[in-house]
Amino acid sequence: MKQLIVISSAIILTLTSFTFNNGGKLPSATVKNLDGTSINSNTFSNDGKPMIISFWATWCKPCKKELDAINEEYAELQKETGVKLIAISIDDARSSGKVVTDVKSKGWTYEVYIDENQDFKRAMNVNNVPHTFLIDGKGEIVWSHNSYAEGDEEILFENVKKLVKGEKISH
Amino acid sequence: MVYSQSKYYLALLGLVLSINLKSQSFKEDPGAIHGNFQFDGAYYQKDSAIGADPGSELFRYNAFGNITYTRGGFSAGGRFESYNPPLLGFLSGYKGSGVPYRFARYAHKDIDITVGNYYEQFGSGIVFRAYENRGLLYDNAMDGMRVIFRPKNGITLKGVIGKQRTYFSLSPGTVRGIDGEVNVMELFDSTLGKLKTKVIIGGNFVSKYQQDQDPTLVLPENVAAGSGRFTVIRGGFNFNAEYAFKANDPSYQNHYSYRDGHALIASTSYATNGFSFLLSGKMIDNMSFRSDRNATNTIDMINYLPDFSKFHTYSLMAYYPYATQPNGEIGGSAEIQYKVKKGTWLGGKYGMDITLNGSMFFGTDTTGIPVIKDTANHYKYTTNYGSVGDEYYHDFNIEITKKFTKKLKMTLMYANQFLNQSIVQFNTLDKEEHPDIHSNIGVIDLTWRYKSNSAIRFEGQGYFASYDYKDKKIDPVTNEKNIIGNTGSWVSALVEWTPSTHWSITVADQYNYNNPDITKRVHYYYGMLAYISGPTRISISYGRQRQGIFCAGGVCRFVPASNGLSLSISSSF
Structure with a gap:
């Protein structure tokens, strides 16, 4: 009986979550940049232009695939829309030393932060990486996506472009 | 014990909310409710070819859901968890349901206070790290109080006290600790801000208390530990090291040795566009540190000793x-x-x-x-x-x-x-x-x-x-x-x-x-169908899973072979 309740509530929650809009501002959590300086996540901004926040880890293959795929078009997309990508690594002391070496050797030009004890991940309700959020010029979370499949980056690019033009974004 | 504390917590939360609800500003900004949840269930079957024997409880699941209310610098929330019984390969002590995690937090400018449960780490965590890994069902959240104070840009002071989560209850030991970190460049931003070398130093002191009930041994009831750390960054170079010490701490894990413990970890890296180099080293001697000296598995660990081997996928x-x-x-x-x-x-x-x-x-x-x-x-x-x-x-x-x-x-x-x-x-x-x-x-x-x-x-x-x-x-x-x-x-x-x-x-x-x-x-065949939309992922899988070893927090657990039908749902809102 208990099991039935848990399963049915999980299903109900899933169905309702489809209708939920993400909404809301960025929560407050402390992350560190690659110089070791602490930054509060609620101060992330991009001068009224959209931001992408992508949670990843050095040990997560799909995360790196996604960030590589975005990187190929990033310079062009930035020129066109002014978007900025903030990559949040959830690596802990086991692999946090690898964040800077991965970022540099892959040639990523993203703004990178380390969320070593996953406080920001928790505040953003991220279950698993990769998880990517789109934030509009007013700092509202307007879209999010969990996991990565080939082609997901194109949906993200389209949504960024729609956001800049003020069109409704697709889910 | 957890449940009686929950009542006080709910009363406190109610008080804070009722004060909020009456105020004029609440009508303008009612705050936001967010959360996430995950369900992993499996219906197992006996499969003698691979030695899979689920026993008599064929349906098992791990489930949790978080709900957090946020308004300005105030947030409060909880997590419901349920394992009746947990999936094969997870610690059977988790069997049950409850709300083992609930908190209220207020952060404003230079001060940040949490009552209830929280996660925290000092430095790299080799003396103190309370963290969760839901997929591995590792959770040593603190239950007590935490204060973070930033008196000046570049200085962070933290104080923690409480007991650690042990399944759906609390550890018999109490943990308390303080940590300080100075980011030299940030501190002297105006004068040294343009310096190319960044230096961060930090240190902490952590102590645990557990009553001695042993009839034969005289066990230390208070055990102290501490560490010092520093990081130097210049251009593409990065160096950091942390040394930790622990006073005598006889435990089941160290075969009741009264020796002191030591740990040293260090790493250095160089990275430039298209090339990087990373070297890490460590020495660990008698550094198991748990809030219950009799604990085994991944239970009641106060510290986290990172493994530097490659994380294979x-x-x-x-x-x-x-x-x-x-x-x-x-x-x-x-x-x-x-x-x-x-x-x-x-x-x-x-x-x-x-x-x-x-x-x-x-x-x-x-x-x-x-x-x-x-x-x-x-x-x-x-x-x-x-x-x-x-x-x-x-x-x-x-x-x-x-x-x-x-x-x-x-x-x-x-x-x-x-x-x-x-x-x-x-x-x-x-x-x-x-x-x-x-x-x-x-x-x-x-x-x-x-x-x-x-x-x-x-x-x-x-x-x-x-x-x-x-x-x-x-x-x-x-x-x-x-x-x-x-x-x-x-x-x-x-x-x-x-x-x-x-x-x-x-x-x-x-x-x-x-x-x-x-x-x-034998063949271990496996099939999975997954559907993903936005933050939601649903998957159904069927097949055999070979026995294996999964490691978390420096401890490995054995996962038996299994065969069955699984359903996973995860989402956030």
């Missing part, structure tokens, strides 16, 4: 993983990453990534002290820091990733690994049941993106092992060649089809083709 590369040995270990790892430039002969149109990685770990070189000479101190052994003990593990591997065309990508990987399984996973010297394992592992991973949002991925793996029983090569009873704990070699294949970005279909087979026991040469 291909299943056969991680067949026999390594885990930090808190009782004693010396080792390190090195990694070089190089991106062959686009337009070169090797790099082709898209470039090529090469990663070389190696790690080696040894035991500490110890000498036992005869009991008769140890009656006053109970040290049990001494450590000779000038040399190392037996080899525990090594992993030398190379990974090459290349994109040939816009549609075709390939990853090739090779590893040579060694595992001293008896010590690392079973804490025994018995090579008869747990032989040393030498292995060579190869992986090929091909992705063909035949349309912009459709792809097929193929993964082939081979695990070729030899098992070394040392002087226990022949079974003394049957007089035959010993094959206990020998699963021979494996090959596996996997095809993953993502017809659109919403759907994915996976079929896989792992074949234990040359198990020395002919009846165990």
